[in-house]
Amino acid sequence: MIDKLKQEIKNKTVVEQLLFLSEKFKDKIVFSTSFGQEDQVITDLILKNNIPIKVFSLDTGRLFEETYKVYNKTLEKYNNKIKIYNPNTEKVEKLLSEKGPYSFYESTENRKECCGIRKVEPLKRALSGNACWITGLRAEQSTARNELEFFEWDENFKIIKFNVLKDWTLADINDYLVKYNVPYNSLHDKGFISIGCSPCTRAIKKGEDIRAGRWWWEDNSKKECGLHETTKTEENLLIIKTSFRIEQAAKEE
Numbered sequence: 001m002i003d004k005l006k007q008e009i010k011n012k013t014v015v016e017q018l019l020f021l022s023e024k025f026k027d028k029i030v031f032s033t034s035f036g037q038e039d040q041v042i043t044d045l046i047l048k049n050n051i052p053i054k055v056f057s058l059d060t061g062r063l064f065e066e067t068y069k070v071y072n073k074t075l076e077k078y079n080n081k082i083k084i085y086n087p088n089t090e091k092v093e094k095l096l097s098e099k100g101p102y103s104f105y106e107s108t109e110n111r112k113e114c115c116g117i118r119k120v121e122p123l124k125r126a127l128s129g130n131a132c133w134i135t136g137l138r139a140e141q142s143t144a145r146n147e148l149e150f151f152e153w154d155e156n157f158k159i160i161k162f163n164v165l166k167d168w169t170l171a172d173i174n175d176y177l178v179k180y181n182v183p184y185n186s187l188h189d190k191g192f193i194s195i196g197c198s199p200c201t202r203a204i205k206k207g208e209d210i211r212a213g214r215w216w217w218e219d220n221s222k223k224e225c226g227l228h229e230t231t232k233t234e235e236n237l238l239i240i241k242t243s244f245r246i247e248q249a250a251k252e253e
Contacts, residue, residue: 028131038136056083060118062197073183085122
């Protein structure tokens with residue numbers, strides 16, 4: 001199925017690709033935005049072209065004030081609602097009560113526990129029932145993403161992932177934002193390239209990797225939060241393909 005999708009979007013523009021997928025996975029395609037510069041490009045492409053793709057975001061409870069500001073500017077510019085998913089209150093209360101507000105600095109395990117509660121679990125709820133997930137991942141972003149494909153099967157969330165900006169450079173992203181006057185996070189102008197939660201993000205230094213500012217106290221090979229740790233298996237792709245066709249056929253009867 002992945003190979004077929006690659007062929008079907010070949011030679012299409014980005015807008016044509018999104019339109020095609022919105023029809024192929026009708027009512028079961030979503031885009032997750034963190035309001036970073038890549039995501040703002042995709043949000044602009046979807047909303048200004050009225051492409052029927054659901055847009056959502058995760059509010060971890062520890063985002064930068066600047067992130068909330070660009071979120072609000074996005075709502076004002078496009079006059080479209082963005083579905084927000086929050087972490088489970090009881091799990092957050094338990095984590096803070098037992099380990100305090102900065103346990104993630106103590107070990108990778110603690111950091112992944114926090115990410116799991118604030119990001120992964122809400123994302124599971126957001127993706128539930130959908131068949132295609134659009135992301136703003138780019139191959140240039142980190143060594144862990146060098147071999148990124150346009151389409152991938154995400155085993156963790158049991159969903160097809162479409163990395164629409166896979167081959168875009170950071171310069172391409174910035175040029176688009178300027179050309180189309182797209183709202184963006186002001187922290188990008190202060191050296192923050194990849195922006196996540198406030199305690200876990202810093203500005204990068206000259207010559208550093210694009211994602212060096214994320215969880216900077218950890219080894220580069222460990223720098224994923226659990227949202228994009230992908231495993232691709234053809235068997236599972238065949239299962240999801242068959243299930244999707246059966247469901248579509250049932251709707252048509």
